[in-house]
């Protein structure tokens with residue numbers, strides 16, 4: 001039996017796990033990332049986490065998979081990760097030296113997609129598309145059981161495909177991106193706008209504009225027209241992005257993760273209905289099912305470790 005470390009670097013915490021090559025979880029833990037103090041400090045924090053996990057699991061891992069936000073080069077450098085304050089940082093090289101085992105660095109959304117594909121909601125399917133609905137809209141694409149990351153690993157940026165031509169401004173510089181309508185950030189923005197336009201809306205019962213979350217509009221959708229309108233518009237736009245992905249990749253499953261996906265069936269049922277009605281050629285021949293991610297916040301660490309276990313990637 002071989003053992004693997006899975007590490008997921010977040011802006012605040014680094015999560016770590018040890019699994020065996022069947023995916024059995026031996027232990028998990030976390031450490032503050034300390035990214036603001038620089039990449040070297042981050043690597044030392046990861047080393048201390050890995051030492052702790054190794055002694056707890058009482059095994060010697062053969063290799064480590066590391067999930068990290070941002071653009072990752074083929075050689076494992078973090079070219080740019082704004083939230084982690086990293087730019088052109090040789091993460092793979094530094095961690096290989098510190099941990100003294102082989103290290104693979106993967107983009108975090110791709111790692112989560114692969115984790116769900118191998119161990120989670122996509123495990124019975126060869127083709128899946130994973131969509132995270134969080135601060136932004138991230139994604140990962142699995143084709144024939146392998147991760148498709150595109151040229152230089154820079155592909156699968158599904159959040160930056162336009163769904164409303166000339167629409168709302170996106171952080172990437174384009175207008176009308178999927179992310180500008182379907183992220184939790186966008187949902188919060190639209191909920192606040194609805195409140196400001198409807199001063200008698202029950203949405204105000206959440207406690208005020210600064211208390212709005214990605215959950216608020218869903219909480220009041222049954223009892224308040226303005227909230228219902230926000231949810232309906234959100235579902236309409238998210239469905240548009242999902243139908244585009246379904247028509248391009250025709251996966252067996254589309255897996256929704258991130259905070260907004262916690263709505264479960266009240267989000268998935270209307271999305272599935274719209275997908276069924278609009279997918280090219282109809283659903284009978286090659287149905288696409290929308291499901292909720294099942295690994296929670298361990299998806300990235302599990303996927304990164306799985307990338308070490310399997311030959312994971314399809315290059316663009």
Ligand SMILES: [Zn+2]
Nearest residue numbers: 160170172177
């Ligand atoms: Zn964009």
